[in-house]
Amino acid sequence: MSHKYKVGDHVSWNSEAGRVSGHITRVHTADTEFMGRTRHASSDAPQYEIKSDKTDHVAMHKESALRKLS
Secondary structure, X not given: OOOOOOOOOEEEEEEOOEXXXXXXXXXXXXXXXXXXXXXXXXXXXXXXXXXXXXXXXXXXXXXXXXXXXX
């Protein structure tokens, strides 16, 4: 299955602090443990692990929460 985003893509998402941007480091297509919680993922609904551009923070989001940057 082809996903909308791939490793290395530059994306942005909303956070409590406003709009944040970063690069995708991993694409999860099976349930995974992240920050002490199980994140549900599948081939049809992947979760994307993203490293922030400004900090070393790593976030995980579903496809619909992300926007690709050029």
